[in-house]
Amino acid sequence: MNKLSSKVKFFLSRADNRTVRLLVTLLSLVLFVLAAGAPDGMGGVGMQ
Amino acid sequence: MILVFAVAIGLAAGFIRAKLKGEPYQPIDLKYVWLLLVATLPQVLAFFLPATRERIPNPWIPFILIGSQLILLIFVWLNRKIPGMWVLGLGLLLNLAVISLNGGWMPISLETLESQGAPQSSWQIGSRHGYSKDIVLTRESTTLWILSDILTLPKWIPYRVAFSIGDVFIALGVIGYLLQNDRSMQKNKFISNKGEIKS
Numbered sequence: 001m002n003k004l005s006s007k008v009k010f011f012l013s014r015a016d017n018r019t020v021r022l023l024v025t026l027l028s029l030v031l032f033v034l035a036a037g038a039p040d041g042m043g044g045v046g047m048q
Numbered sequence: 049m050i051l052v053f054a055v056a057i058g059l060a061a062g063f064i065r066a067k068l069k070g071e072p073y074q075p076i077d078l079k080y081v082w083l084l085l086v087a088t089l090p091q092v093l094a095f096f097l098p099a100t101r102e103r104i105p106n107p108w109i110p111f112i113l114i115g116s117q118l119i120l121l122i123f124v125w126l127n128r129k130i131p132g133m134w135v136l137g138l139g140l141l142l143n144l145a146v147i148s149l150n151g152g153w154m155p156i157s158l159e160t161l162e163s164q165g166a167p168q169s170s171w172q173i174g175s176r177h178g179y180s181k182d183i184v185l186t187r188e189s190t191t192l193w194i195l196s197d198i199l200t201l202p203k204w205i206p207y208r209v210a211f212s213i214g215d216v217f218i219a220l221g222v223i224g225y226l227l228q229n230d231r232s233m234q235k236n237k238f239i240s241n242k243g244e245i246k247s
Contacts, residue, residue, distance in 0.1 A: 018074055026055060028081045029222055031088040033051035034096075036120050036140045037218050038147065038154040038181045039211040040197055 050201075050209050054219035058226030066229050074230045080126045087119035101179045110152020113181060117144045132225030139217030146195035146212065153183035155196040156210055164200060164208045182210075 066073035090112045093100040104112075117140060124137035147154050153176070161171055161184065171177050171184045187193050197210040 018072065021074065021077065024081065025075045025078060026059065028078050028084050029055045029058075029226070030052055031084040032120065032123075032136070033055060033218055033222060035084070035088045035091050035116055036136070036143065037051040037211070037215045038143050038197065039050050039209050039215055040156055040177060040180050040182050 050207075050211060051215060051219055051222070054222045055226070058223035061223060062226040062229065065227060069229075071229060075226055076130050076228055076230045078127055078130070080123055083119055083123040083126075087116045087123065091116050095179060095181060106176055109176070109181075110147075114144070114148060114152055117147070130225065131228045132221050132223075134221075135217055135224055136221030139214045139219075139221055142195050142214030142217060143212060144214075146192045146214070147181075149191040150183065150185065150196070154181045154212065155185040155190040155193070156182040157185065157187050157190065157193070157196070157198065159187070160198055160200065160210045164210060166208075 062075060063073050094104050094109060094112045095101055120140055121137070121144070124133055124140060127133050128137070143154065156177060158171075158173070161177070166177075173184050173186060175184060176182070177184050182197055185196075190196055195213055197212050199211050199213070199216070201207060201209060
């Protein structure tokens with residue numbers, strides 16, 4: 001657990017604030033479109 | 049999945065626009081992002097994860113779908129001052145309207161399924177189409193047919209999908225939002241504030 005947390009801290013210290021904010025925004029948008037949109041299934045009609 | 053392409057297109061367009069202006073790219077921060085997790089989790093379980101979507105009974109789906117989209121509406125309202133958000137909200141409202149008026153499902157017509165080459169054994173009128181958000185209905189029995197999944201991609205694109213006008217607005221809203229650069233907006237605000245102080 002300690003090892004994992006130190007790895008996360010290491011990653012966050014390397015990735016600058018701007019990159020983290022951009023990733024959070026992109027992830028938020030992906031979640032939004034998945035939940036708000038209603039294209040058929042995972043994208044392919046007849047491919048399920 | 050097709051709407052995730054809109055995120056990719058918006059990101060590329062935002063980056064190019066910022067690069068041309070010589071500014072670092074940073075989209076405007078969204079507020080209350082945790083609401084998105086609350087809204088999406090039930091849908092992930094009901095539509096996307098094979099292990100769970102097979103176990104969730106169909107009568108639960110309308111509650112999951114409408115409840116989740118109502119949470120998204122609250123999210124849009126709380127972020128309404130962000131450019132592009134009202135287009136996203138309009139798309140969401142259009143989808144929510146047609147879903148609510150058709151028993152909590154997004155209708156898809158037989159004609160659309162047939163035009164996409166869906167095998168007849170894969171659907172039945174009045175039933176859910178696969179594990180999607182869609183229900184197969186005839187055009188006559190669909191309320192607000194124009195807002196249902198009636199749009200398809202051109203034949204030369206080797207990807208079969210049906211989507212709604214609401215989905216188009218959502219895609220446009222995402223692209224519009226990602227085109228806005230927070231850095232450039234802050235710069236403009238700073239310049240206009242400076243002008244006000246001088247005058």
